[in-house]
Amino acid sequence: DTAVSQTPKYLVTQMGNDKSIKCEQNLGHDTMYWYKQDSKKFLKIMFSYNNKELIINETVPNRFSPKSPDKAHLNLHINSLELGDSAVYFCASSPTGGHSYEQYFGPGTRLTVT
Amino acid sequence: EDKVVQSPLSLVVHEGDTVTLNCSYEVTNFRSLLWYKQEKKAPTFLFMLTSSGIEKKSGRLSSILDKKELFSILNITATQTGDSAVYLCAVPIYNQGGKLIFGQGTELSVKP
Known part of the structure; x- marks a missing residue:
């Protein structure tokens, strides 16, 4: 059983296109995240949702729009793709409350914009 | 600004060697530090550390936190080729939805 899953695993597309990445977790967690990992392997938070509510938006361009239809799903839609959007995008989830901030990561989606 | 810095950025060792990876942080409202x-x-x-001076251990890996000096180390003894990976240190920002601030990572390569 996969705890955090993402689709697709690879995405190759041209500049200007619009694409979506989907994420699902079956851990019963309340909080989900999107991270971007650049070519230098640096992981940076983009968004966080708690129970379908946006709680973190880290100065990401408006072309990126997350959507959470329910607390087990967090999707990322990207409009007008640019070369600089090429990266690996990771979805993660964590339980809320208490002092536990361990986050479980999905396998990543490698996006290549040509 | 909250910051996490890891060193070294890369490391090449031979099987059987012991390595120490470093992570320093400057974070307001610090509660815990995580290794991935x-x-x-x-x-x-790998580990979550919340208390200073208490070692967490899992097999050949161990980690300790020093909240006074604001750093953590990850030790790997008797390294194996399967330990080759990027090791990431992260600190959750407690009052910002638990978002993780990551260090740059240490790329460890273990040669046979």
Whole structure:
């Protein structure tokens, strides 16, 4: 059983296109995240949702729009793709409350914009 | 600004060597520090440290936190080729939804 899953695993597309990445977790967690990992392997938070509510938006361009239809799903839609959007995008989830901030990561989606 | 810095950025050792990876942080409202191992895919959780001076151990890996000096170390003894990975240190920002601030990572390569 996969705890955090993402689709697709690879995405190759041209500049200007619009694409979506989907994420699902079956851990019963309340909080989900999107991270971007650049070519230098640096992981940076983009968004966080708690129970379908946006709680973190880290100065990401408006072309990126997350959507959470329910607390087990967090999707990322990207409009007008640019070369600089090429990266690996990771979805993660964590339980809320208490002092536990361990986050479980999905396998990543490698996006290549040509 | 909250910051996490890891050193070294890369390390090449031979099987059987012992390595120490470093992570320093400057974070307001510090509560915990996490270590992850990233091979080809997703980061996988290793340790969460909340108390200063208490070592967490799992097999050949161990980690300790020093809240006074604001750093943590990850030790790997008797390294194996399977330990080759990027090791990531992260600190959750408690009052900002638990978002993780990551260091740059240490890329460890263990040669046979």
